[in-house]
Amino acid sequence: MLNSPIRPNNFIYPHVLKSSKERFLTGSVHAHVIKTGFLRYQVVETSLVDSYSKVLGGLGDAKKVFDEMSERNVVCFTALVSGYLRVGDVENGLEVFGEMVERDVPAWNAVISGCTQNGFFSEGIRLFREMVFVAGCGEGGFCKGNKPNQVTVVCALSACGHASMLQLGKWIHGYVYRHGFVVDSFVSNALVDMYGKCGSLEQARKVFEMDICKGLTSWNSMINCYALHGKCEGAIAVFEQMVECGVKPDEVTFIGLLNACTHGGLVEQGCGYFEMMIKKYGIEPQIEHYGCLIDLLGRAGRFDEAMDVVKGMSMEPDEVVWGSLLNGCKVHGRTDLAEFAAKKLVEIDPHNGGYGIMLANIYGELGKWDEVRNVWYQLKQQKSYKIPGCSWIEVDDQVHQFYSLDQSNLKTEELYSVLESLIGYRKEVMVEM
Numbered sequence: 001m002l003n004s005p006i007r008p009n010n011f012i013y014p015h016v017l018k019s020s021k022e023r024f025l026t027g028s029v030h031a032h033v034i035k036t037g038f039l040r041y042q043v044v045e046t047s048l049v050d051s052y053s054k055v056l057g058g059l060g061d062a063k064k065v066f067d068e069m070s071e072r073n074v075v076c077f078t079a080l081v082s083g084y085l086r087v088g089d090v091e092n093g094l095e096v097f098g099e100m101v102e103r104d105v106p107a108w109n110a111v112i113s114g115c116t117q118n119g120f121f122s123e124g125i126r127l128f129r130e131m132v133f134v135a136g137c138g139e140g141g142f143c144k145g146n147k148p149n150q151v152t153v154v155c156a157l158s159a160c161g162h163a164s165m166l167q168l169g170k171w172i173h174g175y176v177y178r179h180g181f182v183v184d185s186f187v188s189n190a191l192v193d194m195y196g197k198c199g200s201l202e203q204a205r206k207v208f209e210m211d212i213c214k215g216l217t218s219w220n221s222m223i224n225c226y227a228l229h230g231k232c233e234g235a236i237a238v239f240e241q242m243v244e245c246g247v248k249p250d251e252v253t254f255i256g257l258l259n260a261c262t263h264g265g266l267v268e269q270g271c272g273y274f275e276m277m278i279k280k281y282g283i284e285p286q287i288e289h290y291g292c293l294i295d296l297l298g299r300a301g302r303f304d305e306a307m308d309v310v311k312g313m314s315m316e317p318d319e320v321v322w323g324s325l326l327n328g329c330k331v332h333g334r335t336d337l338a339e340f341a342a343k344k345l346v347e348i349d350p351h352n353g354g355y356g357i358m359l360a361n362i363y364g365e366l367g368k369w370d371e372v373r374n375v376w377y378q379l380k381q382q383k384s385y386k387i388p389g390c391s392w393i394e395v396d397d398q399v400h401q402f403y404s405l406d407q408s409n410l411k412t413e414e415l416y417s418v419l420e421s422l423i424g425y426r427k428e429v430m431v432e433m
Helices: 012-018 023-036 042-054 059-068 074-086 090-098 105-117 121-133 150-163 166-178 185-197 201-210 216-228 232-244 251-264 267-279 287-299 303-311 319-332 335-348 353-366 369-381 412-432
Strands: 390-395 398-403
Touching: 012 023, 012 042, 023 042, 023 059, 042 059, 042 074, 059 074, 074 090, 074 105, 090 105, 105 121, 105 150, 121 150, 150 166, 150 185, 166 185, 185 201, 185 216, 201 216, 216 232, 216 251, 232 251, 251 267, 251 287, 267 287, 287 303, 287 319, 303 319, 319 335, 335 353, 353 369
Parallel strands: none
Antiparallel strands: 390 398
């Protein structure tokens, strides 16, 4: 087109920018836009923000174009918010979202899904509540034009599952039922996943049975629910039913099956599924499959076989693999192999204080006190961190997080007072017994 008499205009540039997958290409089009004088067209500026925010390393350029825009619309705001959340910069993503005067459903979906995907489940739920219960809502409790759709519901259900917010999940299920979303397979799968993670296996099964168009994802969700609850027989039964229905399993299916066999102690059956995955279905094992198999063998005390699996892996073992082996060693008292696995974990992530502490404890069990002192010295020098233990509890549709030795809650004094009373009561009961 550039070699012809026809010149690009403000309708052509957005399509070209949408197809760009590299920062250099977006920058080249950007330069051409400036030369031809089309930069001040809002649709072109918005396309530049969107294109830069999607390419690797282009977020700074996207923000620069955004800041220089004379007039911003909801589309360019959403593009920048999505860009920040895509790279895990939740703080800046939420800051830009907070600057939006006008918000549509895609904007809400972008920020809720971004928070959920980055592990900010409480924030995602808060934003969902804000979207639904915002002041001035009309009929049905929803603002005009801001009614949650299937994408919103799936993201919110995912956050509820991870945060174990069963009551809110049930409320969303009611909304889904009232608005007919239940026929959507994506929503149905999200409901199964949410109920499974929130501990309601029976309800997950009911939703699964109501899905008349079960796809592979539906079957996988149900298998994983049973695996999560340690119901190995249920997971295997669903797998066999799936195969009978002519649905071909994938790598996710076998992760669920292997996890179920691990919880049920079905070593031979789990090894059989691993072999079936490769020979019958031609699925190349991924790091997750190896981790499950090693966990299965380690819990059964079959460490020689577990180490053979590690040595035969087609990729470098990661934290999941060595962590699975370490757990098995701790159960069966194999401190020699536990020391080896813990060393590997420290090599992979030397700044993770949890791994260093585990290694120091193993050295202590072996009576290697010089090594214990050396590990603690290294932890101090490297300023290693340790992820604190965390508990979640849902009260009145709100999730409260408590960390180890947490003093941040506004009712800390009352909480510790009740705890001391319970401890005292327990001591009295023990004395009486």
